[in-house]
Amino acid sequence: MKDRNRYRKLLTSSVVPIMFIVISLIAIPLSRFTGVYLIDQIITRLVRNSFLVLALLLPIMAGMGINFGMVLGAMAGQIGLIFITDWGVGGAPGLLLAALLATPIAVLLGYFAGGVLNRAKGREMITSMMLSFFVAGIYQFFLLYMCGNIIPFKNPRMLLSRGYGVRNAIDLPVAKGFDNLIMLNFGGIGIPLGTFLIIGLLCIFTIWFKKTKLGQDMRAVGQDMHVSNSAGIAVDKTRIQSIIISTVLASYGQIIYLQNIGTLNTYNGADQAALFAAASLLVGGATVARATIPNALIGTVLFHLMFLVMPVAGKYLTGQAMIGEYFRMFFSYGVVTLALILHSWKKQKDKEMDRASLRLDLRKDIN
Numbered sequence: 001m002k003d004r005n006r007y008r009k010l011l012t013s014s015v016v017p018i019m020f021i022v023i024s025l026i027a028i029p030l031s032r033f034t035g036v037y038l039i040d041q042i043i044t045r046l047v048r049n050s051f052l053v054l055a056l057l058l059p060i061m062a063g064m065g066i067n068f069g070m071v072l073g074a075m076a077g078q079i080g081l082i083f084i085t086d087w088g089v090g091g092a093p094g095l096l097l098a099a100l101l102a103t104p105i106a107v108l109l110g111y112f113a114g115g116v117l118n119r120a121k122g123r124e125m126i127t128s129m130m131l132s133f134f135v136a137g138i139y140q141f142f143l144l145y146m147c148g149n150i151i152p153f154k155n156p157r158m159l160l161s162r163g164y165g166v167r168n169a170i171d172l173p174v175a176k177g178f179d180n181l182i183m184l185n186f187g188g189i190g191i192p193l194g195t196f197l198i199i200g201l202l203c204i205f206t207i208w209f210k211k212t213k214l215g216q217d218m219r220a221v222g223q224d225m226h227v228s229n230s231a232g233i234a235v236d237k238t239r240i241q242s243i244i245i246s247t248v249l250a251s252y253g254q255i256i257y258l259q260n261i262g263t264l265n266t267y268n269g270a271d272q273a274a275l276f277a278a279a280s281l282l283v284g285g286a287t288v289a290r291a292t293i294p295n296a297l298i299g300t301v302l303f304h305l306m307f308l309v310m311p312v313a314g315k316y317l318t319g320q321a322m323i324g325e326y327f328r329m330f331f332s333y334g335v336v337t338l339a340l341i342l343h344s345w346k347k348q349k350d351k352e353m354d355r356a357s358l359r360l361d362l363r364k365d366i367n
C-alpha cells in the first residue's frame with residue numbers, strides 16, 4: 001500500500017511535465033523544424049531565461065509562493081541598462097556596471113515588497129502581482145518625465161522628440177556581452193559557455209545558501225510560521241530577506257535576458273518576466289510550496305520548447321499563422337492556471353492517500 005501511494009504521489013507530481021512532453025512530441029514533427037535548429041534555439045532560450053526562473057526559488061522555500069513581484073527586480077535591471085547605454089559603456093564591463101547600478105534599486109524595491117507581503121500573509125502571490133502593477137506606474141513615470149528632464153542624459157538619441165522621456169525601444173551596446181565571453185560552436189550549434197557559467201554559479205549559490213543559517217530559517221518559516229516564531233526565528237525579517245534576494249537576482253536575470261536579445265523594450269519589457277518564469281517553473285514539476293533547481297531548468301526547456309514549436313505547428317495544421325500564435329498564448333497563460341489547479345488537486349489526493357495509509361496501519365495494529 002505504501003509503495004502504491006509513493007508511486008501515485010510521484011505520478012501526480014509529474015502530471016504537468018508529462019503533459020508538456022506529450023504536447024511537444026506531437027508538435028515537433030508538425031512544426032517541421034530540424035533537430036539542429038531546435039537544439040540551438042533551446043540552448044539560446046535556456047541561457048536567456050533560466051536565471052530569471054532560478055530567482056523564484058528562495059521565496060517558495062520561505063513559504064511565500066511564486067514571487068510575481070520579481071517584476072520589480074526586472075525593472076531595476078532595465079534602469080541599470082538604460083543608464084549604461086546613455087553612458088556608452090559596452091560589453092561585459094557595461095553589464096557588470098548595469099548590475100551594480102541595479103542592485104541598490106532592487107534592494108529597496110525588495111524591502112518595500114517584503115514589507116507589503118508581510119501584511120498580506122496567505123495572499124502573497126496575488127498581492128505581489130498587484131504590487132508589480134503599482135510599481136510599473138512609478139517606473140514609467142520615472143522614465144517618461146524624469147529622464148532627460150530632471151536627470152540629464154548625454155545621448156539625445158535615447159530621448160523622445162520633445163527632449164525628455166526615454167524612447168520605446170533601445171539598442172543595447174552590451175548585446176551578447178556575457179554570451180561572447182566564451183562562445184563554443186559544435187556543428188552549427190552555438191553554446192554561450194560564459195553565460196552558462198554564470199547560471200551555474202547561481203545554482204551553486206542556491207545549494208550553498210540552503211545550508212546556511214538564513215537558508216535553514218527560510219525553510220523552517222516555509223514549513224510553519226508559528227512554530228518558527230516560537231523557536232525564536234524572526235519570521236517577518238526572514239520573509240523580507242527572501243524577497244530582497246529574489247528581487248536582486250531577478251534584476252541580474254533581466255540583464256542577462258536582455259543582453260542575449262540585444263534590444264530593450266523600455267516600458268513593457270519587464271511585464272511578462274514573472275509570468276513566463278512562473279510558467280517555466282511550474283512546467284518543470286514545481287508547486288507553489290516546493291521547487292528545486294532541476295524543476296527550474298527542466299521547466300525552462302519544456303516550456304520554451306512548446307513556446308517555440310506550437311505557433312509553427314498550429315500554422316501548418318490550420319493554415320493560419322494567427323491560429324498558431326493563439327495556441328502559443330493559450331498555453332503560456334493557461335499553464336499557470338492549470339498547474340495551480342493540479343497543485344490543489346494533488347494536495348487533496350496526498351491527504352486522502354495519507355489518511356488511507358494511516359487507517360491501514362491502524363487496522364494492522366488492532367489485528
